Amino acid sequence: MAGYPKKPKEVSEFGKFLYKSQxxxxxxxxxxxxxxxxLLEKYSPYYSKLFKDRGISSADFKTVDDLEKIPSLNKKDYMADxxxxxxxxxxxxxxQPHERIMWGVHYTTGTTSGVPTPFFSNTHDYFGNIMQLARMCEVGAIxxxxxxxNIFPLTPVPHIGFWKTVDYCIASGARCVSAVTGSKYDPFPIHNPLDHAVDMVERYRCTVLSGIVSFVRRVIMRAEELGRDFSSVRHCFVLGEACPQGMRNDMRSRLENxxxxxxxICSGLGFTEMQGTTLECTENGGMHICAPDLHFLEIIDEKTGKRLPDGEQGLLAITHIDRRGTCFLRYIIGDITTLTHETCPNCGRNDVRVEMQPIRTMELVNIKGTLINPDILKTEITEIKGIxxxxxxxxxxxxxDPLSLDKLEIKVAIAEGFAKDDVxxxxxxxxxxxxxxxPEIVFVDMKEIFDPTKTLKSQRVVDERPRVE
Ligand SMILES: [Zn+2]
Structure with a gap:
């Protein structure tokens, strides 16, 4: 069975929390x-005003069910101020000083204005984050x-990928080697090409590959092409994109080569607002959130704003319940998914799990008047051999002509030994x-689709249609 089940030999004191009852x-x-x-009522400019405007106070929040007294928060409201x-x-x-001293700042991507949005953490938050990451490693058996x-790129804007990989090694005691890939910056030529990552994995006998799904796959493909020895690798901890079964099978068989x-092949949903990631304890087993004492997750109905029960699809929202830097209540992450509170049948933990491979809300596309989900198409394409x-x-x-009919085109870079007609x-x-x-199929060179020296991850979906106002 692929994706071996893992029961940790030792569980830390704070790791035991996840085995408590619901x-x-x-x-x-x-x-x-x-x-x-x-704290929000006293010190948060946004929430002190919101509470006042709505005539409510902190005393009105006795349980997480009381969160429905306030509206969910959208990314654009956070980005605005x-x-x-x-x-x-x-x-x-x-x-305590821990609670008011700023420890660091990360930025979220996906802004429309092109200006990254800061997310601040105080010392209190960072220490809590180390606990969260230590638990995360126990869940993922690191x-x-x-x-x-660490094959996350070192980016111009500090994102969580690179830094939280370093931090989870601090939290778990794992050793960490960073490939320092990413776009070049002329004054300091510190960035390395993809081949450096390949060398590094082989030389240091790395056991875990940690990075963005499509980039990790490229490192593996290159190793395969060069006939390198990746026999030490037992775990791919891949984030930043959905990882459908076809992708897992492809990465696994290449690694086996x-x-x-x-x-x-361990998939997770990571986001800045939780300073880390949810992750699987076994393949397709649902992604544990690891720190339910720091974060409350819920699924919100897009139309009514009400919380949805387990198993029903809606918008994923996070509420910070023990933070001191940037703090949100019911913040919409931008993914559609489902949650389950059921005890994990694989590891026995009781923290909530993100059940379905998330769909980014922005990725629902209207083409020829029909709203389609490109994720389903991606899942289908990854099942095909030779791509x-x-x-x-x-x-x-x-x-x-911006008013001409919509067209679906699929660019394909084909592997050697496969017939174009057949693919x-x-x-x-x-x-x-x-x-x-x-679709119309267009055969192109691999680099035309994704050049790891130029971008962080492959752009699987491109909308070239001009906007008609
Ligand atoms: Zn589990």
């Missing part, structure tokens, strides 16, 4: 929320015996099945 976890969440809203979400704790406040290859034995890279392009029949037939059939449309 009721015990919920009681801690309620207690923490009560303390958090007192990020500083108003940061607690302004005065120096003479009756708190231990102090591991050598982690480099000597690895049945590696675990090195692909890209789904929404364009126009006549590219010069084309399969892509067309799969597309028809997934989105009930017939």
């Amino acid at each position: 009721d015990e976890i919920r009681a801690v969440q309620n207690e923490n929320l009560q303390k958090q809203v007192v 990020p500083m108003s979400f940061r607690l302004t704790i005065p120096p003479d406040a009756p708190v 231990t102090n015996n591991d050598i982690v290859a 480099t000597g690895a034995k049945n590696p675990f 090195e890279e692909y890209q789904i392009v929404f364009t126009k029949e006549d590219k010069k 084309e037939k399969q892509v067309v059939a799969r597309a028809r099945k997934a989105v009930e449309m017939t």
Whole structure:
């Protein structure tokens, strides 16, 4: 069975929290929320105003169910005034220095204005984060015996990928080697090419590959091409994109070609606002959130704003229940998914799990008047053998005429030894099945779709259609 089940040999004191009952976890969440809203009322410019405007006070929040008294928070409201979400704790406040000293800042991507949005953490938050990451490593079976290859790029804007990989090694005692890939910066030529990552994994006998799904796959493909020895790799901890079964199978079989034995392809949903990631304890087993005492997750109905029960699809939202830097209540992450509170059948933990591979809300596309989910199409394409890279392009029949018909185009880079005709037939059939449309297939070079020296990850979906106002 691929993706070996893992039961940790040792569980840390704080790791035991995840084995408490649902009721015990919920009681801690309620207690923490009560303390958090007192802080928000006093020190959060945004929430002190919101509470006043709505005629409510911190005393109105007894349990996490009371969160429905306030509306969910959208990314654009946070982006409009990020500083108003940061607690302004005065120096003479009756708190520990940890709670008001700024430890660091990360930025979220996906802004429309092109200006990254800061997310601040205080010392209190960082220490809590180390606990969260230590638990995360226990869930994902990363231990102090591991050598982690950090193949997240070192980016101009500090994102969580690179830094939280370093931090989870601090938290778990694993050794960490960083490839320092990414776009070049002339004044300091510190960045390395992809081949450096390949060398590093082999030389240091890395056991865990940690990075963005499509980039980690490229490192593996290159190792395969060069006939390198990746027999030490037992675990791929891949984030930043969905990781459908076809992608897992592809990465695993390529890794096995480099000597690895049945590696675990571990998918997670990471986001800045939780300073880390949810992750799987076994493949397709749901992604544990690891710190239900720091974060309360819920699924919100897009239309009514109400919380949805387990198993129902909606918008994923996070509420911080023990933070001191940037703090949110019911913040919409931008993914559609489902949650489950069921005890994990694989590891026995009781923290909530993100059940479905998330769909980014921005990725739902209207083409020819029909709203389609490109993720379903991606899942289908990854099932086809012989495709090195692909890209789904929404364009126009006549590219010069913005009013001409929408067209679905799929760019495909084909692997050696595969017949174009055959691959084309399969892509067309799969597309028809997934989105009930017939695509035009365009064969291109792998680099035209994704050049790891230029971008962080492959852009699987491109909408080239001009906006008609
Ligand atoms: Zn589990």
